[in-house]
Amino acid sequence: MTDLLHAKRPVYPLFGFAAALIVFACGLAAAKHFETIWYLCGVWAWFLLFGYYRSCLALLPAAAALCALFAGVTYAASQSVEEVWTAVRRCLAVCLAVLPGISLPAVKFTRALSRLKVPRAVTLGMMIVLSFAPLLGREIKRIREAMRTRGAGSLLSPKVLYRALLVPFAARLVNISDTLALSVETRGFCTGKVPYTVYHPVKAGVRDVIFLLGLVAGSVTLMVFCFI
């Protein structure tokens, strides 16, 4: 997940999470109805209006590719154009549900959870997992490179894969986690019931409430239109 997609002013993380759930549920439930496409377009525009333009625009080619793939598979399986449109609407609903997540800096989410008294071990653990992914990617790249320099470049041999890639990788993992554990502890982190504060705490504001209410109103309208 890249921070290039992060919104400058994302909505309150838990509202964003709720919005994702609502869009996902409503989009899938009403996917068979043609009108759902207007609802999904409206949701996309709503996100755009609230400053999610980076992820909204980045989503378009990915959504197009995913829709084309599922449309092709669905048509091959059912030979029905109606089913194809249903599959496309489902794909779009899933893509839109992902949008608040990819636009949100992880630290905002964990700070929102911290205010709700979620244990610090959980929130810090989430942060570390998120920061670990790119670090591990870099480590694997370095080890692969070192393997080549020692003449152990092929990954097709299980022996080479185990010895030259997995052994140094495991050793590095232990080293990294030891260092990280020491670092957070010497910076005062502990898991017991000790007081702590939150830097730049994340709170819900009027803008966030308007965002969620607008989305709920649109979703209710869709449900009424399709099912009542």
Next chain:
Amino acid sequence: MTAVELKNVRFAYKEGLTVLDGVDFFAEYGKITLLSGMSGEGKSTLLSLIAGIIPNMVEGELHGEVTVAGASVKEMKTAQICRRVGCVLQNAELQIVFDVTEDEVAFGCENLAMPEPVMERRVAAACAMMELDPRSKTRTLSGGQKQRLITAATLAMGQKIIVLDEPLANLDKEGTHTLMTALGKLAARGYCVIISEHRLDMVMAYADEVWNIARGKVTRVCDRRAYFAAQAEAIVNTCPAPEQSAPLLSLRGVEKSFGKRLVLKGIDLDVFAGERLLILGQNGCGKTTLMRVLARLEKADRGEIRQFIDKKAGRRAGKRWFAQVGVVYQNPNYQLFMPTVRREIEFGAQSREYAREIIEMFDLRELENRHPQSLSEGQKRRVSIAAVVASRPKLLLLDEPTVGQDLAGLQRLTSVLTEIHRRDNNTMITVTHDMRPAQALCDRAVFMEAGKIERTGGREDVKKYFEAFAPPEER
């Protein structure tokens, strides 16, 4: 006033290795105390004792008394000690958790439950002191900036005692000046700063007190100039000058960027067959990038690189290329993967007999049945060099080969590399910050600055280059 005091301290790790044996040491408020000594002598162990990492997080047998800010560490948990002692560990890159600089700096303040306005002030002050932009993304920072970030994260917590374990490892001259000046200001404001560092050339001038650690004992250094001279004693070259030869590698106008940062700026260089070329320069000047480009681990963006090592190797960095070009990494952990030291060296060796010879030459006989990953960093370094050298490469690229070696080990390593060079007539390119073996590993030196080759020279120029860092009498 004494901030930290160790009285008759003995410490042995769980595995039985005694590192400190009857240590008496103290550090005062208002001073920068430098702890110097060879790698593996126990500098980090001593700092870990002061920071409470030992015995709270690292097990071992501890005797004697360690007092920090008037209280014994034996009676305190890490959470209590870290409120008195700020600790900057090695490997800054591995310690960063947050995406944005200010969030990383604020982490310690959050843990100490500081009110938000206080945190705001401290984060801003620590970032300003370390010359960091609070809004910058942590993943885009250079190695030196990451080191300053972790230091800022500790300084923001506001403890009056600060210990720093080799904080200059990734810093160039300017970065070092920034950090050491900031620490000097803290000392002037009454802080106790304890710094462990082996780059005496960079840090000696800023230190108020100097202690040496060797063979489990810590002694206070009175004659700093004599001490510096003894530590910096150069190893004598024993290799005759190479004969005039044809180039093995030829670089013209080579450029390399990472993102928007141009790291190599029009490099023109010929590497001649059979010579020992030394690359010198401050951190971040492009030495390692140049080595990686020469090793074909990075592709140049512009310019021409011609090789005359093996015509059939073409332009690919494949098996054939690395059979001729040996690369020794700065961090040996990446290159060691066999179950024993002996098999590690046999892996690339031309024959078992030659592997045996290399084991003897590098004095690895006693370690030959050990797992390479179980060795100390200095031993790993020796094994990784031996394993690469065993394949008898025509071109040997060594990135900081002497890190973690004590003086005797350094002399032996230098002599073995020289012996192999003389016997195989290989070409050696070495990058080092270590002044002691520099002249003995050099026929010709290249001096780099800000991505360019400023000049080339011989051993005398290498000597002058390192002498320029000799410390002034007093800060």
